[in-house]
Amino acid sequence: MNMITIKNTQTKTNRVNPVFTDLLKPDVETVFKNDLYQNKVYLKDEYVKTKDKDDETPYFEQKLTYTKDGRLMDERGYAVMMEWEDEIMKRQAEIICRNGGDILNVGFGMGMIDTYIESHRPRTHWIIEPHPDVQKKIIEDGWLKKPHVKVIFATWQDVYKHLPKFDGIYIDTWDEVFYEFHENIENILKPDGIYSYFNNPRDDEHGLHTDPAEYQMLEHKMNMDFEAFEIDWVSDWDTQSPDGDERYWDPTWTTYYAPVFTLKQEYR
Ligand SMILES: C[S@@+](CC[C@H](N)C(=O)[O-])C[C@H]1O[C@@H](n2cnc3c(N)ncnc32)[C@H](O)[C@@H]1O
Numbered sequence: 001m002n003m004i005t006i007k008n009t010q011t012k013t014n015r016v017n018p019v020f021t022d023l024l025k026p027d028v029e030t031v032f033k034n035d036l037y038q039n040k041v042y043l044k045d046e047y048v049k050t051k052d053k054d055d056e057t058p059y060f061e062q063k064l065t066y067t068k069d070g071r072l073m074d075e076r077g078y079a080v081m082m083e084w085e086d087e088i089m090k091r092q093a094e095i096i097c098r099n100g101g102d103i104l105n106v107g108f109g110m111g112m113i114d115t116y117i118e119s120h121r122p123r124t125h126w127i128i129e130p131h132p133d134v135q136k137k138i139i140e141d142g143w144l145k146k147p148h149v150k151v152i153f154a155t156w157q158d159v160y161k162h163l164p165k166f167d168g169i170y171i172d173t174w175d176e177v178f179y180e181f182h183e184n185i186e187n188i189l190k191p192d193g194i195y196s197y198f199n200n201p202r203d204d205e206h207g208l209h210t211d212p213a214e215y216q217m218l219e220h221k222m223n224m225d226f227e228a229f230e231i232d233w234v235s236d237w238d239t240q241s242p243d244g245d246e247r248y249w250d251p252t253w254t255t256y257y258a259p260v261f262t263l264k265q266e267y268r
Contacts, residue, residue, distance in 0.1 A: 064133040072110050072134075077242035080174065081109035084235045088198075088256050089113040091229060095260055096168030096194050097122060104163065104188070106156045106171040108134050111141060113170060124148050126166070130155040156181060165190045172198035179214050186221060191268035195222070195261040200249065221267045226257040 062075040070083030093116030097103060103122040105114055108129040117125055125148055129135055135153050143149050152159055156173065160181055167190050171181065178197070189195055218224060231254050240248040 060131055064131060066110070066137065070110075071239065078245075079240045079248050081112070082235060082240065082248075083110075084231075084233055086112055087231055088258070090116050091227070091256075091258055092170055092172075092196055092198075093117045093120065095196050095227065095258055096170045098194055099167040099190075099192055101167030101190070102126070102164070103168045104128070104166045104170070106169075107173040108138055109172065111137070111143075113172070114143070118146075122148065122168075124150060126150045126152065126163075128152045128154060128156050128159065130158075160184055160188070163188045165193070167193050169193065169195045170197065174198070177214070179217070182214055182217050182221075185218075186263055186267040189263060191263065193262070196259045199226075199257050199259055218261065222261040222263055225260040227260055228255055228257050230254055231256050 057075065059074065064075070064080060065073050067073060071079055072081040074080055089112035093113050096105075097117060097120035100120070100122065102124045103117050103120075104126040105117060106128045108114060108127050114125070114127055125146075127138065127143065127149065129138060129151070130153065138144070138151060144151055156171065157180070161184060165188055169185075169189060171178065185195060234249055234251040234254065236251055237248075
């Protein structure tokens with residue numbers, strides 16, 4: 001069995017007490033914070049605004065749909081992942097698999113990057129995914145049957161302090177604050193390991209999908225390189241969201257800046 005199950009003993013006021021198999025570090029704690037399920041403090045302002053609407057269902061409780069034309073949509077009609085991002089995932093997989101070895105991908109979505117990671121024949125391939133509909137897809141597509149694939153059904157916030165070290169890490173969970181993930185990065189990245197993330201260029205002209213505090217911390221710890229390449233096509237606004245709501249990816253952004261980060265010597 002290569003799936004890690006977290007038994008959720010959450011009550012209204014208690015935090016979650018997950019129970020892990022032996023795949024995580026032996027010193028694993030039994031009490032984790034799980035704020036994401038409870039109050040969404042990790043979500044960025046823009047997203048929180050829509051979450052605050054009375055009729056809004058939290059993301060993890062929404063029904064997601066895999067469409068026939070290659071999109072993963074939430075129940076309001078907003079894209080979670082889209083087929084046109086395939087080229088980005090291919091390049092991102094190539095970057096994090098440059099050293100081979102043990103690879104971590106956070107956020108399965110449509111499994112594009114995970115499929116490309118497999119083509120690089122990693123020693124182990126770890127996937128973290130908390131959404132029940134995506135978990136169902138992971139199971140249906142047979143990922144749990146691959147002996148070298150370890151699937152963790154949880155948020156990264158649940159488990160990030162208890163992961164082993166990896167040769168390559170990619171995170172693409174969309175619209176979260178990654179401060180704690182980056183704060184802990186040297187504890188889960190091997191000395192020569194490569195870290196990368198989904199880099200939506202909307203945040204600033206340099207194409208950095210990080211807020212200033214996160215960026216400062218990364219800059220302090222890591223050698224930061226970006227490999228720029230052109231994207232052949234981006235699908236139109238109307239396939240990305242309902243009512244022409246423009247907040248996913250501007251079709252005029254055709255350059256992608258793939259982060260290639262390694263630890264500075266003093267953090268190795
Ligand atoms: C944009 S999709 C990832 C797409 C993926 N890179 C691919 O190649 O198909 C984002 C995924 O992250 C998952 N996710 C959202 N919040 C998460 C969290 N806190 N921890 C782990 N995964 C999360 C979502 O359920 C979704 O499956």
